[in-house]
Amino acid sequence: MTDAGSPLLDLSLDELLTTTRTVRKRLDFSRPVPREAIEECLRIAQQAPTASNKQDWHFVVVTDPDKRATVADFYRRGFGYYRTAPAAQPELSAKRQVIQDRVRSSADYLAEHMHEAPVLVIPCIARRTDGLPATAQAGTWGTIAPATWSFMLAARARGLGTAWTTLHLRYEREVAEALGIPYDEVMQIALTPVAYTLGTDFKVAPREPLETMVHWESW
Numbered sequence: 001m002t003d004a005g006s007p008l009l010d011l012s013l014d015e016l017l018t019t020t021r022t023v024r025k026r027l028d029f030s031r032p033v034p035r036e037a038i039e040e041c042l043r044i045a046q047q048a049p050t051a052s053n054k055q056d057w058h059f060v061v062v063t064d065p066d067k068r069a070t071v072a073d074f075y076r077r078g079f080g081y082y083r084t085a086p087a088a089q090p091e092l093s094a095k096r097q098v099i100q101d102r103v104r105s106s107a108d109y110l111a112e113h114m115h116e117a118p119v120l121v122i123p124c125i126a127r128r129t130d131g132l133p134a135t136a137q138a139g140t141w142g143t144i145a146p147a148t149w150s151f152m153l154a155a156r157a158r159g160l161g162t163a164w165t166t167l168h169l170r171y172e173r174e175v176a177e178a179l180g181i182p183y184d185e186v187m188q189i190a191l192t193p194v195a196y197t198l199g200t201d202f203k204v205a206p207r208e209p210l211e212t213m214v215h216w217e218s219w
Contacts, residue, residue: 008157009200019202020153023161024106027195029116033160035063038119038194041154048147051139056126057147058186060179063119070178071122071168072115075191078167079111110163110193117193121162122179123148128187144189152192161197164190 011019042059050057062068114120125144129137152162168175168191176183 007159009159011157016153016157018204020156021161021202021205022163023195023197023202024110024163026198027110027113027117027161027163027193028198029113029118029195031118031196033118033194033196037158037160038121041151041158041160044154045147045151048150049143050147051143054126054143057144058124058126059151060122060124060181060188061119062122062179065115067179068117068120069115071120071175071191074171074175074178075114075165075168076111078170079107081170082167083108083111110165114193117195119194121151121192121194122175122181122188123151123190123192124181124186124188126186128185130187140187141189148190148192155194156202159196159200160194162192162194164192166190 038061042061045057045059046055048057062071123144125140127140129140148164152164155162166189169188172188173183175181175188176186181188
């Protein structure tokens with residue numbers, strides 16, 4: 001149990017790190033998520049690294065049904081562009097194709113049902129990287145991405161499912177206007193639905209052999 005009384009799953013640290021999945025079809029849209037559970041996860045996210053100790057993370061938590069519907073509509077529109085793009089349909093081996101087909105099916109499902117998630121969380125940071133070189137962007141992404149991942153890990157530990165999505169960002173300005181986010185000063189970086197999961201028995205995902213992506217001393 002946490003201090004606020006939210007039950008934690010019986011997971012080792014390694015289990016938590018290797019079974020925090022992108023959850024789509026197993027999100028329980030019928031079960032409310034208490035505000036206290038979200039706040040617990042956000043307090044943990046605050047402990048993530050922050051460039052120059054700026055602590056300029058922001059998280060917009062959306063629970064109002066009308067606002068969720070608005071955000072979800074922009075997500076679906078962005079998803080529509082992505083779903084038909086050539087980059088979304090790469091050439092894969094037969095084995096990988098089976099897995100990819102399942103991923104596409106679950107992505108379609110989430111796009112159709114995003115508005116039903118009881119909570120939508122939009123992580124933001126109080127600066128923009130538009131047009132900046134990679135060296136200038138690194139500290140920004142290195143601040144907000146770890147905080148967001150910490151939030152998602154904390155959610156998994158509490159039986160909550162999440163999914164890191166970014167396709168609403170094609171309409172970032174419109175979402176900012178709908179939610180009162182000051183677009184010129186604050187950059188959205190993702191959108192994650194949050195809901196309790198249908199079951200908690202998530203497994204380690206198939207990955208390519210380690211030696212195909214690790215380079216010792218040189219490439």
